[in-house]
Amino acid sequence: MKIGILTSGGDCPGLNAVIRGIVLKGSEAYGFDFVGFKHGWRGVVEGSFIPLAEEHVRFLANQGGTILGSSRTNPYEGPFGGPENIKRMMLKHGIDAIIAIGGEGTLTAARRLSEEGINIVGVPKTIDNDIQETDYSFGxxxxxxxxxxxxxxxxxxxxxxxxxxxxxxxxxxxxxxxxxxxxxxxxxxxxxxxxxxxxxxxxxxxxxxxxxxxxxxxxxxxxxxxxxxxxxxxxxxxxxxxxxxxxxxxxxxxxxxxxxxxxxxxxxxxxxxxxxGVPSAYDRVLATRLGIAAVDAAHDEQWGSTVVLKGTDIETVSLSSATQEPKSVPEYRYYEAAALFG
Amino acid sequence: MKIGILTSGGDCPGLNAVIRGIVLKGSEAYGFDFVGFKHGWRGVVEGSFIPLAEEHVRFLANQGGTILGSSRTNPYEGPFGGPENIKRMMLKHGIDAIIAIGGEGTLTAARRLSEEGINIVGVPKTIDNDIQETDYSFGxxxxxxxxxxxxxxxxxxxxxxxxxxxxxxxxxxxxxxxxxxxxxxxxxxxxxxxxxxxxxxxxxxxxxxxxxxxxxxxxxxxxxxxxxxxxxxxxxxxxxxxxxxxxxxxxxxxxxxxxxxxxxxxxxxxxxxxxxGVPSAYDRVLATRLGIAAVDAAHDEQWGSTVVLKGTDIETVSLSSATQEPKSVPEYRYYEAAALFG
Amino acid sequence: MKIGILTSGGDCPGLNAVIRGIVLKGSEAYGFDFVGFKHGWRGVVEGSFIPLAEEHVRFLANQGGTILGSSRTNPYEGPFGGPENIKRMMLKHGIDAIIAIGGEGTLTAARRLSEEGINIVGVPKTIDNDIQETDYSFGxxxxxxxxxxxxxxxxxxxxxxxxxxxxxxxxxxxxxxxxxxxxxxxxxxxxxxxxxxxxxxxxxxxxxxxxxxxxxxxxxxxxxxxxxxxxxxxxxxxxxxxxxxxxxxxxxxxxxxxxxxxxxxxxxxxxxxxxxGVPSAYDRVLATRLGIAAVDAAHDEQWGSTVVLKGTDIETVSLSSATQEPKSVPEYRYYEAAALFG
Amino acid sequence: MKIGILTSGGDCPGLNAVIRGIVLKGSEAYGFDFVGFKHGWRGVVEGSFIPLAEEHVRFLANQGGTILGSSRTNPYEGPFGGPENIKRMMLKHGIDAIIAIGGEGTLTAARRLSEEGINIVGVPKTIDNDIQETDYSFGxxxxxxxxxxxxxxxxxxxxxxxxxxxxxxxxxxxxxxxxxxxxxxxxxxxxxxxxxxxxxxxxxxxxxxxxxxxxxxxxxxxxxxxxxxxxxxxxxxxxxxxxxxxxxxxxxxxxxxxxxxxxxxxxxxxxxxxxxGVPSAYDRVLATRLGIAAVDAAHDEQWGSTVVLKGTDIETVSLSSATQEPKSVPEYRYYEAAALFG
Structure with a gap:
């Protein structure tokens, strides 16, 4: 299987660690090939990508930013956007599936593209920790x-x-x-x-x-x-x-x-x-594990799913359940903290 | 209610943040009084403690070590150890309950003392993260x-x-x-x-x-x-x-x-x-929340319980369920990491 | 000798380390007594201070802020300001000399007070590193x-x-x-x-x-x-x-x-x-050495002087030479850096 | 001019920042070309090196280690060592001069090679800070x-x-x-x-x-x-x-x-x-400035010299003056610190 990876939206410590987890696990365990789309969805609609092999990612866990670049491009916009164009691009380059690392917008787009028959797995990315279904998000x-x-x-x-x-x-x-x-x-x-x-x-x-x-x-x-x-x-x-x-x-x-x-x-x-900047060890572990689980989900052909943290385990849930309204701070957590105010 | 707090065993970043959480929440919300036993169980068997008020603990969250000192004393040993002596000490000083912050040994002692009728709540402390029932332990x-x-x-x-x-x-x-x-x-x-x-x-x-x-x-x-x-x-x-x-x-x-x-x-x-040394923000939050939950448990008279982290929530479980054999790294977690070796 | 210490102006990492250096060296080597004026010159004009003994300062080197508080009060202003009032205050409390830790304003005031016969030694404090005569300033x-x-x-x-x-x-x-x-x-x-x-x-x-x-x-x-x-x-x-x-x-x-x-x-x-916040090790060493040298200068009755860093040595210079115009970045240092621009 | 750079001996935070300073300044200001010898003197005696252009070094300042590798090889040993072989290697590859970044052994070898007519400038490297003539060394x-x-x-x-x-x-x-x-x-x-x-x-x-x-x-x-x-x-x-x-x-x-x-x-x-690991900002500045000064010295053909820190300035001294016995802690510095013991 040949998988294209993309990172979309704002910078977030751990993006490179996700990429590393995907590529090392996917190469070693499944013999997959990988490419990295440049600048998020822009690379998808433009068919612009770089090869990603083990030697490119091995020391990425403590590197901030994303080696793939990012953008706020919407995959449904522009003359080359939309599911049919993307399918054509994937067919042309022999890319079987996409792992999309991004925020609520990216996961929503991924869900729609998945419904149109594109093989996609999501990895939630939000520095604000406001995506549903995951206890914490890296960064x-x-x-x-x-x-x-x-x-x-x-x-x-x-x-x-x-x-x-x-x-x-x-x-x-x-x-x-x-x-x-x-x-x-x-x-x-x-x-x-x-x-x-x-x-x-x-x-x-x-x-x-x-x-x-x-x-x-x-x-x-x-x-x-x-x-x-x-x-x-x-x-x-x-x-x-x-x-x-x-x-x-x-x-x-x-x-x-x-x-x-x-x-x-x-x-x-x-x-x-x-x-x-440099991610904390906590975020490097979380991001690496999410990457590993994302490529596992691709191997299991769990298209339309996203990986999330539940307690100490990484699980998969449907993209639709993760793209509801933002995950707010619940009342009892506010009052727990407020007891120490003043 | 007047509660005595102790910290036992090896140093662990977050001990002071637990104390802060207990005292600030207990004073503000319940009007409890607090004392701190000096040097763990040694302070209990010797009846040696210091007063703990809000002004003593307010800025403790980022302080390493424990303001109460620690020791490896066993509360069952020595001429003044054992449940009857401890009950007498508590009665003499008007101490109604103990919150014991410590490792497997301390929680086991706390369980036994609780079975003998002493009002105890435990807070698990292990830098190795090897106590059952809690997803993570502070430090x-x-x-x-x-x-x-x-x-x-x-x-x-x-x-x-x-x-x-x-x-x-x-x-x-x-x-x-x-x-x-x-x-x-x-x-x-x-x-x-x-x-x-x-x-x-x-x-x-x-x-x-x-x-x-x-x-x-x-x-x-x-x-x-x-x-x-x-x-x-x-x-x-x-x-x-x-x-x-x-x-x-x-x-x-x-x-x-x-x-x-x-x-x-x-x-x-x-x-x-x-x-x-200085605890990470993650450990300060976890330790503070465990402290808050421990004093809540004391308020609810959940004697014989310990506070633990489950997902993003702090819960209480029985001391006996937390003092089984050490929490090991499960096989699947080892192999998850091993996929990246070499 | 009884010396009063003050910290004046904006916060700067290392203030507490200076105080520690002064008090530990002065107590151990010379048997001096120390008090700390509260809130900079305000404590001087108001005669408000706290005792400073070795046990108060021993663990201060890594503490940010200043245990003495600070202010932007000018010792020449207000009904109790000016050299005669300050002399009277010092006489009343048996204070023989002042070590003033502060910026250009404080050192200028110290110089004037010194010219009026008050025993003063200065310690330059500027986070901007813009005081003359010292290679670097702590913070x-x-x-x-x-x-x-x-x-x-x-x-x-x-x-x-x-x-x-x-x-x-x-x-x-x-x-x-x-x-x-x-x-x-x-x-x-x-x-x-x-x-x-x-x-x-x-x-x-x-x-x-x-x-x-x-x-x-x-x-x-x-x-x-x-x-x-x-x-x-x-x-x-x-x-x-x-x-x-x-x-x-x-x-x-x-x-x-x-x-x-x-x-x-x-x-x-x-x-x-x-x-x-916590000073770097470099600043703790510099601040401690400046404190030691300041109390040495007081012992040598080098009134009207300030301690400065020259190369790897701490030296004393006159307060007047340190309170010229700000120490600017020289042209050659700018061009040295500019060679790497673009 | 074409200059070969080498890093020799133990790891030291700032090595890459020196390389960056040399290459950016030398390329921009003097139009020099650069190569990096691999693994210290081993690369010199083996004639093994890589090209070094601005794009290779621009983001090196905060990278630990050395992109050139290191070794403890002595340039006088082995069948290809010694000044004549090194001159032949330099001639063959059109290398006009060497900037050698290393400890006392490297600077001593550099001095001898310089005396044999090889164009060399040294940059002192000692994490122990024990090389003469420089106030501090990077790392x-x-x-x-x-x-x-x-x-x-x-x-x-x-x-x-x-x-x-x-x-x-x-x-x-x-x-x-x-x-x-x-x-x-x-x-x-x-x-x-x-x-x-x-x-x-x-x-x-x-x-x-x-x-x-x-x-x-x-x-x-x-x-x-x-x-x-x-x-x-x-x-x-x-x-x-x-x-x-x-x-x-x-x-x-x-x-x-x-x-x-x-x-x-x-x-x-x-x-x-x-x-x-990552060098402190202090060491990055010092290392960058030493690198800049080393290439300035090469431009000025100050062969046989080494760059050092004196106060806030970078100066050049002869390699022989820097390779005397180790720079010890002087008595007065020990007693300055010892005043705070106990």
């Missing part, structure tokens, strides 16, 4: 370690300066990174999209910490909204005070907290630093 | 990160020198650290207690790597035995060649591999470096 | 390590996404952090206050990198200005296009680079993450 | 950071277990790594080759720490000898008790300290972990 733990390290560093500055610092981390729809990093670093409050709170509540937490002689350090997901910010506002790109949104949510909150509490307040946004 | 992920970082560093030296290097990591009965670190760092073979192999097999792997133009890096659990080393040998402290065992298993293997293959071979033992 | 190397690690991570994301990323680091008047981190991480250009370049030049570098098939990663000091931005603009808070300055220089440059080159460009600002 | 700071991190981790275990731990670091003739790491981590004593002390003194330090309620952590250079161990002993491979030397000095000291003090004592040897 997430690395992002949490980076955010926690930043929070640890910021704690000493906040304490030295008697200052409130609000740190923005990734998490557009789900607050997993903020939840874990905040709990790990002892943030005084954790603000996540799943649980809007009021500015008054945040100010109260800040004052409580200050009155104890300490410095408030808060962590906020990029997708957090204040109770006061209704959807209309965020859709219009306005803050709750009807001013254009500039910068991220931390930039919006900091001056408001300072105004309400009188505590000097600063915003820090970790941005791209969270999503690249 | 393990930190140890794996440290071992992986060491393997990454050693890889470059091995390649620069065309040398074989065999790295010994912790794991007396179970090979989890070697399995994960070896998979993460791309070790060319992983040698664990659950799966003896012959010296000839190891030499063959080394030659295979060398013939590919690379340098063999192997990871070995301290408890690994060669197929050739029968139990009689290891019990007598003899190596398979009837010489006294000096140093660890890596020290024994290195000269044999060199003799069989002609490849210059070195041993490195990571030792104590793996078990101390 | 700088830690900041460079953090910025380099961020640049390494961002490199993989830039390459995966074929994106230009511009990373803003500290350095208001001097580009040392950008120079070192950029050289260490292989940034494709380094933009520093000492060397304005034009937007056209930056765009040219970006295109050159892109044309080679790579992704441009640039590092910029917060104090960098474009050749096009004259002083009038920056004083008025306007960018070269006469729009109000929002965010930092990276936020200003990113859209301009994107507009000129057509390469998708993102800005990342490392902010407070660079100035807190 | 040293990385080794110190690794050793300090290990000591930090071991500190928490020692404290938790009330145990003495003695950590062996590299340093055969000079104690620089022990001196810096010990000072950075707050080791309770630092044992270096330049300053033998008696077992009784070490035991006294251990008891002093224990009596203060703390746990002794000592750092020892591999080349340390007890006052009791005369040269005769160490030459015969005997310990002071006339038993064969097994393991390193830490393994010898630990049981003696335990016997004398009654404190449970463990030895940890960091070994190869210290000399590989």
């Amino acid at each position: 997430f733990t690395t992002a949490v370690e980076i955010a926690t390290d930043a929070l640890d560093r910021i704690r000493t500055t906040a304490e030295s300066h008697d200052r409130c610092i609000i740190v923005e981390v990734m998490g557009r729809y789900a607050g997993w990174i903020a939840l874990h990093a905040g709990m790990a670093a002892g943030a005084n409050a954790i603000l996540i999209p799943e649980h809007p709170v009021s500015l008054g509540q945040i100010a109260e937490w800040a004052l409580e910490v200050r009155d104890r002689g300490s410095a408030p350090v808060f962590v906020v997901s990029e997708g957090f909204t204040l109770e006061e910010m209704d959807e209309a506002h965020s859709h219009k790109g306005l803050d709750p005070f009807n001013r254009p949104l500039l910068g991220g949510i931390a930039d919006i909150l900091a001056p408001q907290i300072e105004a309400l509490t009188g505590i000097e307040t600063r915003a820090v946004s970790l941005g791209h630093v969270q999503r690249g | 393990f992920t930190t140890a794996v990160e440290i071992a992986t970082d060491a393997l990454d560093r050693i890889r470059t030296t091995a390649e620069s020198h065309d040398r074989c290097i065999i790295v010994e990591v912790m794991g007396r009965y179970a090979g989890w650290i070697a399995l994960h670190a070896g998979m993460a760092a791309g070790a060319n073979a992983i040698l664990i207690p659950e799966h003896p192999v012959s010296l000839g097999q190891i030499a063959e792997w080394a030659l295979e790597v060398r013939d590919r133009g690379s340098a063999p890096v192997f990871v070995v659990s301290e408890g690994f035995t060669l197929e050739e080393m029968d139990e009689a040998h290891s019990h007598k402290g003899l190596d398979p060649f009837n010489r006294p065992l000096l140093g660890g298993i890596a020290d024994i293997l290195a000269p044999q591999i060199e003799a069989l293959t002609g490849i210059e071979t070195r041993a490195v033992s990571l030792g104590h470096v793996q078990r101390g | 700088f190397t830690t900041a460079v390590e953090i910025a380099t690690d961020a640049l390494d991570r961002i490199r993989t994301t830039a390459e995966s996404h074929d994106r230009c990323i511009i990373v803003e680091v500290m350095g208001r008047y001097a580009g040392w952090i950008a120079l070192h981190a950029g050289m260490a991480a292989g940034a494709n250009a380094i933009l520093i206050p000492e060397h304005p370049v034009s937007l056209g030049q930056i765009a040219e570098w970006a295109l050159e990198v892109r044309d080679r098939g790579s992704a441009p990663v640039f590092v910029v000091s917060e104090g960098f200005t474009l050749e096009e931005m004259d002083e009038a603009h920056s004083h008025k808070g306007l960018d070269p296009f006469n729009r109000p300055l929002l965010g930092g220089i990276a936020d200003i440059l990113a859209p301009q680079i994107e507009a000129l080159t057509g390469i998708e460009t993102r800005a990342v600002s490392l902010g407070h993450v660079q100035r807190g | 040293f700071t990385t080794a110190v950071e690794i050793a300090t991190d290990a000591l930090d981790r071991i500190r928490t275990t020692a404290e938790s277990h009330d145990r003495c731990i003695i950590v062996e670091v590299m340093g055969r003739y000079a104690g620089w790594i022990a001196l810096h790491a010990g000072m950075a981590a707050g080791a309770n004593a630092i044992l270096i080759p330049e300053h033998p002390v008696s077992l009784g003194q070490i035991a006294e330090w251990a008891l002093e720490v224990r009596d203060r309620g703390s746990a002794p952590v000592f750092v020892v250079s591999e080349g340390f000898t007890l006052e009791e161990m005369d040269e005769a002993h160490s030459h015969k491979g005997l310990d002071p008790f006339n038993r064969p030397l097994l393991g390193g000095i830490a393994d010898i000291l630990a049981p003696q300290i335990e016997a004398l003090t009654g404190i449970e004592t463990r030895a940890v040897s960091l070994g190869h972990v210290q000399r590989g």
Whole structure:
């Protein structure tokens, strides 16, 4: 069997480790051949790929980024997109199946292509940890370690300066990174999209910490909204005070907290630093195991499935079950963490 | 309720985070009081403890070691040991319950004391990840990160020198650290207690790597035995060649591999470096959640139980179910990793 | 002799290590007593301090922040400021001398107070490495390590996404952090206050990198200005296009680079993450040695002096020679690095 | 000009950064061509090399090891060694000059070959920091950071277990790594080759720490000898008790300290972990600058010279001045650190 591999969407530590797991296991155990599509689905629609042999992937586990490049191309768009074109490309190059490593969009496209008869297995990729069915996704733990390290560093500055610092981390729809990093670093409050709170509540937490002689350090997901910010506002790109949104949510909150509490307040946004570089050992193991399981699924012709982590095991589920709405932080996990606030 | 907390046995990153989780949640949510027994069970039998309030624990999550100290004292030994003495000590000081954070020995003692009517909840602690019922134990992920970082560093030296290097990591009965670190760092073979192999097999792997133009890096659990080393040998402290065992298993293997293959071979033992210091964010979150759940269990009077990780949830199980034989690496996990050897 | 220690100005990794060096050496070798003024000069003018004995400082070397707190109070301001009040406070509490750890402002104040007859020794503190007379200042190397690690991570994301990323680091008047981190991480250009370049030049570098098939990663000091931005603009808070300055220089440059080159460009600002947390071993050694030398200088009654690093030695120079204009990156150092641009 | 580069001797973080500095500067500024000799002097005597262009080295700064491989081959040995053979090889391949990156042995060989008329520039490489004339050598700071991190981790275990731990670091003739790491981590004593002390003194330090309620952590250079161990002993491979030397000095000291003090004592040897892997930013900058200066020296035809760090500047000195006896830790540096012992 000859399998084409692609990586799609944003950078995520562990992508290369998945590729390594697929190629080493598939070559050694099944004698499969592999190619790597360049720049995600773009390489699929353009029929552009490179050979992938064991010697290309053996030392990839600790390399950040993706040796295949990535893009946000949609396989259904453009003159060469769509299932018929892709089938023709695969036939032409003797490619029997595709393993697609990507986020919700990629898995949804993979599901549709699978329904059209293309042999596809998915590997879920989301640094925000918000894909259904998998306990954790690779890259997430690395992002949490980076955010926690930043929070640890910021704690000493906040304490030295008697200052409130609000740190923005990734998490557009789900607050997993903020939840874990905040709990790990002892943030005084954790603000996540799943649980809007009021500015008054945040100010109260800040004052409580200050009155104890300490410095408030808060962590906020990029997708957090204040109770006061209704959807209309965020859709219009306005803050709750009807001013254009500039910068991220931390930039919006900091001056408001300072105004309400009188505590000097600063915003820090970790941005791209969270999503690249050397993966943690945890993520390398998870990514490698997902890659191994993906090629096992291909060997078993489990087309239309995706590999996921359940407890300590890698299992396969249907692509459709993994592409429901984002996996949110459940209420009880928020309250578990909130018991330590203030 | 007034609860006494103890930490017992070897150092493990996350001990302080467990204490923090217990005290912050128990104080805020239930109004409990806490004391910390000094030096594990020794503090229990000697009635020696310190007060533990929120201000003592708030910033503990990223601190290595244990603020309570530890020891290998058995609560059943000595003139003041045993359930009746302990009950008397607890009555005298108004201590209603104990949360015992420790390994298999501590949890077994806790189970027995619980059967004698003492209110106890356990928190499993094993850097080797070899306690039943919990998917992972805190400290393990930190140890794996440290071992992986060491393997990454050693890889470059091995390649620069065309040398074989065999790295010994912790794991007396179970090979989890070697399995994960070896998979993460791309070790060319992983040698664990659950799966003896012959010296000839190891030499063959080394030659295979060398013939590919690379340098063999192997990871070995301290408890690994060669197929050739029968139990009689290891019990007598003899190596398979009837010489006294000096140093660890890596020290024994290195000269044999060199003799069989002609490849210059070195041993490195990571030792104590793996078990101390700042916990990873993953372990801080796990430890904090276990602490929170332990005090919840105490609040619910689930005496004789221990808290464990199942998937992404913290659950409680009976102490007896957690104190069976060590949790070994299952065959399929070994073969999953072995597919990448050589 | 009884010496009061203070830390003033922004957080900087190594402050606690200086305090440790002073107190351990001074207590052991000279039998001195120590107090720590709380919150920098504020503690001096308010006569507010804590005792500092060996047991308080022994394990401080790897602790970020400052156990004494900090502030931006000027010792010449307020009803209790000025040399006469400070002398009275010192007399009242039996304090014979002050060791002041702080930046250019603090050293200037120390020099003036010294000229008024107060016994003062200075320790230079600048994370930007911009104080004259010292080869390096503590905290700088830690900041460079953090910025380099961020640049390494961002490199993989830039390459995966074929994106230009511009990373803003500290350095208001001097580009040392950008120079070192950029050289260490292989940034494709380094933009520093000492060397304005034009937007056209930056765009040219970006295109050159892109044309080679790579992704441009640039590092910029917060104090960098474009050749096009004259002083009038920056004083008025306007960018070269006469729009109000929002965010930092990276936020200003990113859209301009994107507009000129057509390469998708993102800005990342490392902010407070660079100035807190555990110091590097290099900075702990430097800070400890500066502390030791400062108390030696006090023992030798070298009032009005400050300790500095020259090569591998710690020496003392006059406070006045250390408080000239900021130490800039010299031209030849810029061109040394620029030889690797593009 | 066409220059051949070689790396010789043990692995050292920064080797690749030197190569990068040489090739990028030499190609861009001078239009030089480069080849890399494979496996140090072995590649020279065998005439075996690879081309080195800008694209091969651009992203090397953060890569551990050496892309050229290394060996301990002596260029004067073997049928193809010696100056005449090397001149013939260079002539045959049009190689005009050699930049040799290596330790004391390599620089000595380079000096002799230079005296025979071969165009050579040296770059000093010693992880032990024991080459004369240079303030620091690349790799040293990385080794110190690794050793300090290990000591930090071991500190928490020692404290938790009330145990003495003695950590062996590299340093055969000079104690620089022990001196810096010990000072950075707050080791309770630092044992270096330049300053033998008696077992009784070490035991006294251990008891002093224990009596203060703390746990002794000592750092020892591999080349340390007890006052009791005369040269005769160490030459015969005997310990002071006339038993064969097994393991390193830490393994010898630990049981003696335990016997004398009654404190449970463990030895940890960091070994190869210290000399590989990603270089610190400090070492990347130093190595890059040395590489740049080496190719500048070649351009200026400063044959027979080596590049060194003096303060913040890179300078050139003669190879003969850099190949005197090893650079030892001077007495005043030892006593500076010793003021903090106990």
